[in-house]
Amino acid sequence: MPTMSxxxxxxxxxxxxxxxxxxxxxxxxxxxxxxxNLLKVxxxxxxxxxxxxxxxxxxxxxxTVKAYRVQHNNARGPYKGGFRxxxxxxxxxxxxLANLMTxxxxxxxxxxxxxxxxxAIDPSTxxxxxxxxxxxxxxxxxxDNVGPHTDIPAPDVNTGGQxxxxxxxxxxxxxxINALGxxxxxxxxxxxxxxxxxxxxxxxxxxxxxxxxxxxxxxxKSKVLVEGFGNVGYWAAKLIKDELNGKIVGVSSSKxxxxxxxxxxxxxxxxxxxxxxxxxxxxxxxxxxxEEFLTADCDVxxxxxxxxxxxxxxxxxxxxxxxxxxxxxxITSEANEILIDKQRVVAPGILAxxxxxxxxxxxxxxxxxxxxxxxxxxxxxxxxxxxxxYENVRDVSRxxxxxxRQAAYTIGMERVAQACILRGTGF
Numbered sequence: 001m002p003t004m005s006x007x008x009x010x011x012x013x014x015x016x017x018x019x020x021x022x023x024x025x026x027x028x029x030x031x032x033x034x035x036x037n038l039l040k041v042x043x044x045x046x047x048x049x050x051x052x053x054x055x056x057x058x059x060x061x062x063x064t065v066k067a068y069r070v071q072h073n074n075a076r077g078p079y080k081g082g083f084r085x086x087x088x089x090x091x092x093x094x095x096x097l098a099n100l101m102t103x104x105x106x107x108x109x110x111x112x113x114x115x116x117x118x119x120a121i122d123p124s125t126x127x128x129x130x131x132x133x134x135x136x137x138x139x140x141x142x143x144d145n146v147g148p149h150t151d152i153p154a155p156d157v158n159t160g161g162q163x164x165x166x167x168x169x170x171x172x173x174x175x176x177i178n179a180l181g182x183x184x185x186x187x188x189x190x191x192x193x194x195x196x197x198x199x200x201x202x203x204x205x206x207x208x209x210x211x212x213x214x215x216x217x218x219x220x221k222s223k224v225l226v227e228g229f230g231n232v233g234y235w236a237a238k239l240i241k242d243e244l245n246g247k248i249v250g251v252s253s254s255k256x257x258x259x260x261x262x263x264x265x266x267x268x269x270x271x272x273x274x275x276x277x278x279x280x281x282x283x284x285x286x287x288x289x290x291e292e293f294l295t296a297d298c299d300v301x302x303x304x305x306x307x308x309x310x311x312x313x314x315x316x317x318x319x320x321x322x323x324x325x326x327x328x329x330x331i332t333s334e335a336n337e338i339l340i341d342k343q344r345v346v347a348p349g350i351l352a353x354x355x356x357x358x359x360x361x362x363x364x365x366x367x368x369x370x371x372x373x374x375x376x377x378x379x380x381x382x383x384x385x386x387x388x389x390y391e392n393v394r395d396v397s398r399x400x401x402x403x404x405r406q407a408a409y410t411i412g413m414e415r416v417a418q419a420c421i422l423r424g425t426g427f
Contacts, residue, residue, distance in 0.1 A: 074113035075419035082156030083117030103412030139170040148181030155185035181367035184360035193363035195378035201235025203355020219246040225298035228305035257293035258285035303330035325349035
């Protein structure tokens with residue numbers, strides 16, 4: 001399989017805790033307009049909100065739950081970013097994800113800044129009524145720190161349309177004007193946008209399609225492996241199969257994955273997983289542990305689960321020539337260096353999974369205008385913007401002989417830096 005037409009050298013920089021921070025700093029050293037003082041602004045967080053929310057359980061017991069909202073930078077527009085409910089949520093994770101959102105919105109050139117939120121609890125331990133009370137309490141505690149022109153949350157891990165509906169309803173109780181645009185990812189019947197559910201997976205599909213064109217890669221003969229079978233992974237796998245005639249050879253969940261070199265029936269696997277809460281036992285496929293799955297034979301690997309799943313061991317062993325980050329930050333710093341050395345094509349999450357925030361932007365615009373688009377209109381707008389963003393990143397990569405990740409950060413940081421300069425860094 002052909003690789004990118006230009007070599008991808010390393011850019012030396014300080015050692016950082018995560019891959020994204022390393023690239024932010026290394027790219028900043030290459031962008032002449034970013035001096036030391038402006039770099040401090042770009043790497044600072046405007047606001048960090050830490051909460052301990054009391055939650056009355058259905059059995060009468062009272063617990064406290066830690067929750068966060070971090071707002072990174074709003075030079076280009078209101079803060080934007082999802083909120084997740086997961087037992088591993090902590091302040092460092094939310095900071096990293098808020099930082100990523102700033103660059104992601106800038107790469108696809110929508111007028112938002114970056115934010116992220118999270119509630120630190122395993123939602124499977126809660127009843128539906130307990131979960132609703134928790135989400136409403138989280139919304140109440142955020143108060144005026146969120147709003148249609150301030151900070152606009154969206155779905156993330158273990159959150160979805162119902163969660164956003166509860167958030168909107170709680171916010172609307174005390175904010176009756178323009179409340180509908182406070183969150184995106186709402187059900188279509190409550191101001192949500194057509195095409196939002198599959199938006200992130202669709203963006204992954206469009207990005208892979210464009211990379212395949214550049215590499216003259218026949219996706220019908222290429223083995224595509226998708227880690228994670230939630231919203232992003234499922235839709236990415238389904239759309240790659242249905243619209244690109246791609247061969248999905250494996251899909252996985254947190255409990256392991258299934259693999260068949262001749263291809264997996266994605267819809268059948270999803271129905272099986274929805275019914276059984278596991279992929280184990282799915283017919284005509286080998287069941288693998290998570291470790292085995294990530295190093296299975298493939299040409300394209302799409303990590304669409306949580307952060308850090310592609311570590312040094314996986315990077316050493318994977319045969320994938322193309323990796324698309326369906327999740328945020330799935331490739332560790334060490335793994336990224338290995339993949340650069342091996343000349344693998346890596347589409348960073350701030351480009352590859354930007355479809356979600358892009359269609360969230362469409363939803364926000366439709367809410368403000370009270371004028372709604374068809375699914376076909378949404379998908380056409382989505383495709384046009386994602387393709388243009390990919391071509392811009394690819395051209396910067398080729399011109400400067402840097403990786404797609406470095407090129408994406410260069411574009412994102414230049415746009416945010418320009419906005420800071422135009423507004424004045426002390427805004």
